[in-house]
Amino acid sequence: MRPGPTSSTSRSSITSAIVVIPPGKDTGWHTHEVPLFVHVLDGTVTVDYGDKGTKVYKAGETFMEAMNWPHNGINNEDAPARILAVYMGSDDKTNTATASVPK
Numbered sequence: 001m002r003p004g005p006t007s008s009t010s011r012s013s014i015t016s017a018i019v020v021i022p023p024g025k026d027t028g029w030h031t032h033e034v035p036l037f038v039h040v041l042d043g044t045v046t047v048d049y050g051d052k053g054t055k056v057y058k059a060g061e062t063f064m065e066a067m068n069w070p071h072n073g074i075n076n077e078d079a080p081a082r083i084l085a086v087y088m089g090s091d092d093k094t095n096t097a098t099a100s101v102p103k
Helices: none
Strands: 012-021 036-042 044-048 054-058 062-064 072-074 081-090
Touching: 012 072, 036 054, 044 081
Parallel strands: none
Antiparallel strands: 012 081, 036 062, 036 081, 044 054, 044 072
């Protein structure tokens, strides 16, 4: 890919993944340096944004995930949750980085 019109040194990088969160498990606290489009394929995912609150997303729902803000995806249900994650980044940004639990 060629650099985008606003970037002279980094290359665009769009990647996708199917993320499965088993029942009763979570993603762990993390952040994203790039825009992230999420579509919930199956189940329900609760995202804890720390002092910004929580949001529940169900199968069929789509959202843009928080950038540069620690959060944790949790599956409180009895069945696996599956999401399609599409990262709209560049080769000089990290899609996902481990973060500390907000205080």
